[in-house]
Amino acid sequence: MTLEKAKEELMKFVRLKTTMWPEFASVLTSADVQEVKHGNWVGIDDFPHEIWECNRCGRIIEGDRENYCPNCGASMMDEVEQDG
Numbered sequence: 001m002t003l004e005k006a007k008e009e010l011m012k013f014v015r016l017k018t019t020m021w022p023e024f025a026s027v028l029t030s031a032d033v034q035e036v037k038h039g040n041w042v043g044i045d046d047f048p049h050e051i052w053e054c055n056r057c058g059r060i061i062e063g064d065r066e067n068y069c070p071n072c073g074a075s076m077m078d079e080v081e082q083d084g
Helices: 003-020 023-027
Strands: 041-043 053-054 061-062
Touching: none
Parallel strands: none
Antiparallel strands: 041 053, 053 061
């Protein structure tokens, strides 16, 4: 099945469902979104940093930094802050 054919079939399904159940249309048009929190890892050990702290929630991690805080979910794509 081609992408265009799949899109056509999906739109037929959506039209059918929204006609039969109007509340289905509201589900399709609404989204459960949340604002992205941003933060930085702060090095709390001598250089090279191997211990890091989230500047939003204070979570401490060791080793490689993630792109997000595993505790508060903040995006850690910004620059690293130096402590002190």
